[in-house]
Amino acid sequence: MDTLQARPSNPANAVRRDPRESTRRHERFVVRAQALFFARVAFLVLGFGVLLVAEWRVAVGATGLGTAAWAVVALGYSVTNYLLVRNQKYGQTFTFATLCLDLVLLVYLISHSGGVRSPVMAAQLVFTIFFALLFPSTTALIPPLLALPVAARVDLMFKADGWTDFFYLFWYAALDAVLVYVMVYLTGREEQQTTEIARLEQELKALAVVEERNRLAREIHDGLGAALSGLIIQAEYAGSISREPAVKAELKELKGAAEEAIDELRRALVMMRNDFQLVPALENVCSTFKARHKLPCDLSLRGNPPRLSNEAQLTIFRILQESLTNISKHANARKVTVSVNFTVDGLTMTVADDGKGFDIRNTPQHHYGLVNMRERARKVGGDVLVESERGQGTTVTLMLHGLNGEATMEAAIPVRYTAHK
Numbered sequence: 001m002d003t004l005q006a007r008p009s010n011p012a013n014a015v016r017r018d019p020r021e022s023t024r025r026h027e028r029f030v031v032r033a034q035a036l037f038f039a040r041v042a043f044l045v046l047g048f049g050v051l052l053v054a055e056w057r058v059a060v061g062a063t064g065l066g067t068a069a070w071a072v073v074a075l076g077y078s079v080t081n082y083l084l085v086r087n088q089k090y091g092q093t094f095t096f097a098t099l100c101l102d103l104v105l106l107v108y109l110i111s112h113s114g115g116v117r118s119p120v121m122a123a124q125l126v127f128t129i130f131f132a133l134l135f136p137s138t139t140a141l142i143p144p145l146l147a148l149p150v151a152a153r154v155d156l157m158f159k160a161d162g163w164t165d166f167f168y169l170f171w172y173a174a175l176d177a178v179l180v181y182v183m184v185y186l187t188g189r190e191e192q193q194t195t196e197i198a199r200l201e202q203e204l205k206a207l208a209v210v211e212e213r214n215r216l217a218r219e220i221h222d223g224l225g226a227a228l229s230g231l232i233i234q235a236e237y238a239g240s241i242s243r244e245p246a247v248k249a250e251l252k253e254l255k256g257a258a259e260e261a262i263d264e265l266r267r268a269l270v271m272m273r274n275d276f277q278l279v280p281a282l283e284n285v286c287s288t289f290k291a292r293h294k295l296p297c298d299l300s301l302r303g304n305p306p307r308l309s310n311e312a313q314l315t316i317f318r319i320l321q322e323s324l325t326n327i328s329k330h331a332n333a334r335k336v337t338v339s340v341n342f343t344v345d346g347l348t349m350t351v352a353d354d355g356k357g358f359d360i361r362n363t364p365q366h367h368y369g370l371v372n373m374r375e376r377a378r379k380v381g382g383d384v385l386v387e388s389e390r391g392q393g394t395t396v397t398l399m400l401h402g403l404n405g406e407a408t409m410e411a412a413i414p415v416r417y418t419a420h421k
Contacts, residue, residue: 021198026088029092032130032133032134033085033095033134034082034085035130035133036095036130037085039126039130040074041078044074044075044078047067051067051068067109070105070108073101074102080098081095081098099130099131099143103143103144103147106123106124106127106147107147110124124172124176125172125175125176129179129183131143131144133183133187136183136184136188217269220268220269221265224265225262225265228261228262228265231254231258232255232258232259235251235252236255239251239252239255260292263288276310276313276314278313278316278317279301279305282316282317282340283299285317285321285324286299286320289324293328295327295334296334296335297335297336297337297338298336299338299340300337300338300339302341302342303341304342305347306342306343306344306345306346311379311380312380315376315377315379315380315400316347319349319376319398322372322373324336324351326369327351327355330358331356331357331393331394332355332356333393334354334355335354336351337353338351338352339352345401346399346400346401347400348397349398350395350397350398351396351397352393352394354393356391357388357391357394359389360386373396373398377400380400381400381402382398382399383398383399384396384398
């Protein structure tokens with residue numbers, strides 16, 4: 001049987017799964033969309049100023065009522081976009097749609113004010129920048145480029161100065177491509193740096209946790225471990241000089257309790273130092289139970305251990321430990337059977353005894369062993385099934401599936417307590 005070791009999750013994957021990352025990206029989009037709104041307001045203010053001067057109206061081709069109508073429409077969807085920009089569901093879609101409307105408006109103005117030689121043509125580059133800022137992808141180049149042939153009024157290419165218009169069209173297309181590339185590149189570098197910083201922060205936190213665990217492990221080993229070892233030695237010495245059977249029995253019990261505390265302390269230190277291995281721990285607790293209580297305890301392991309989180313491994317171990325403790329205290333059993341069946345995404349563990357059993361529906365108050373097992377299982381998305389009847393023994397079944405080292409509270413399955421009728 002291969003040993004099962006806890007494997008740390010990939011820090012890069014952890015960064016991508018971090019909900020704070022999506023929140024940060026959304027906030028960045030909101031800030032840029034708000035900047036787009038203020039740019040639109042500036043263009044509209046400039047446009048309304050142009051409408052007040054007759055010569056300027058002619059220069060930009062705003063001689064009819066259509067331009068004023070477009071300006072009102074643009075003001076309406078700009079304000080609406082500003083109000084909806086924080087909406088997680090519709091904010092980005094509506095912003096993209098309004099940017100396309102901006103291009104339609106620009107095409108209208110450009111086509112009525114000299115084609116690609118229009119002074120309005122430069123505004124198309126500004127909105128190309130906003131496309132690349134808000135939607136940093138090479139596909140952000142598509143809407144601005146699609147607007148260029150229309151804005152150029154392709155029919156002019158077949159006239160005497162058609163090649164000059166073609167040069168203007170090519171020039172603005174090249175500028176669009178450069179702008180989009182620069183913005184996408186810079187945004188990508190920013191994302192890489194942010195991800196790297198987040199990864200380094202997580203690694204530093206992990207190193208700090210490991211260092212603190214190691215420090216605590218040393219303190220516990222040198223302090224509490226030494227005290228318990230001294231207690232065991234003193235109990236042995238007192239037992240050797242005592243002649244009272246009752247005192248000898250109490251001292252033997254005291255020594256056994258101290259040895260159990262030492263074993264528990266060793267397991268805690270192992271887990272704190274990330275040296276915990278599930279399969280050897282299960283084998284150890286069963287062999288210790290058999291030796292200490294002189295009670296047969298058969299352990300059966302089937303399948304290959306999957307990748308399990310540290311919390312899931314500890315849950316499995318603690319539920320087995322709690323089950324065996326209950327058997328030693330209450331069951332009066334003659335035999336215990338532990339069966340662990342590993343699957344690709346979890347396991348099923350069954351702990352059965354042939355003891356006196358109990359009525360699950362009348363569990364004594366202030367006995368929290370079963371409650372603790374339930375709560376531990378729920379934290380890693382598990383299910384505990386306890387079956388018992390007076391005189392028929394007790395069976396505790398732990399089921400953990402769908403983990404793959406990523407157990408969460410959302411995956412928790414309600415724990416069931418049932419009894420044979």
